[in-house]
Amino acid sequence: MRFKTRLRVGRIAALLRVVQALQKVDRRCILHLTPQEDDQIRLILFPTALSSVAAYTGLPKSYWFDGYRIESQSGNNIGMEVDLQNLDRALKSAAGGDAVVIKLAKKGVPVLTFDIRTALGPILQDLPVSIMSSTRLEECQEPDSATLQGVVLPSLANLCSVVERLKALGNHASIKTVVGERSSFTIEAASDAANLSASYDGLEVEPSSSMGDARECEVELEVKNFGKALFAHQILPDQVLCCKARLIFSCETRVHN
Structure with a gap:
């Protein structure tokens, strides 16, 4: 399983606002990395024992990212649980960078690596993640509300x-x-x-x-x-x-x- 993309530096402040808003609801979220042909990746808060509130956020790839590449045996879908506080810290570090590459790696455990290039040199931040099964990811998808008034x-x-x-x-x-x-x-x-x-x-x-x-x-x-x-x-x-x-x-x- 592989994933790599470049986060647009000019969008980091807005993405940080989204993450901080989600932190008001829960400590962890599900990051659903979708196939190339799907225009959005998704941040999902699924009801847990700590919170009965669900939230579903779609992020258009063309707005937030450049050079999006993904590969997996689950139809090029990758689901992972991420600590929102860690994601918040990584984005704050990235806000001072000239270029930011995000990739999935394995360093003993799966990690989402932020490779941040700054005038003073590179900064690497590894966010430990828990990879989800395709069955579990499917259970966490947004319910259809298109027909509701x-x-x-x-x-x-x-x-x-x-x-x-x-x-x-x-x-x-x-x-x-x-x-x-x-x-x-x-x-x-x-x-x-x-x-x-x-x-x-x-x-x-x-x-x-x-x-x-x-x-x-x-x-x-x-x-x-x-x-x-x-x-x-x-x-x-x-x-x-x-x-x-x-x-x-x-x-x-x-x-x-």
Whole structure:
């Protein structure tokens, strides 16, 4: 199994923001290196005993990398678990480089090597990784949400502020979405002493279609986990959806340098 690519130096700051946002949710992530013909590689946070929040991030190869090469016996797919703190450190080191090559190597254990070229000389950083079986990697792929309709959420930074206040009332909150002529999103938490709710009306719906009768969906969740899901505001998303049936944040993001 082989992998090698050049990371575009001008994109490192934006990639670092993505990694730091994912660190708000969990300590480790799955890096899915895809075949040459697939335009994206993926960073995946899969629910674990420590966190029930899942996150799926697609990184277009043509934007982030040059000279992408991969080879494996699993249809040129390679999945590995990576410590996000180690990845954060490697990217911070790479930010001061003139050129950065990333490759998969074996030095007793599998490592993802960052070969950073600077004016003072080369810097090598090896990130230990755990290679995943193709079966396990398949289990961690993003569920199909293309057909789900959802309300476009208001400012996530504003929602984060609301969630911080809700934490004082207990561990759980209810979320209600209404999709119709006047679509809305409401979050509410209560204790014996107080009740706090925030409601956002007149929201857009995507994908748009004829509304018909209003449709409601209400779920209860842990405030802490909802706060983790709001990590997306750090990567400046253009749009975030809250979808019926399950809570899905679909971030359609143009990278802001």
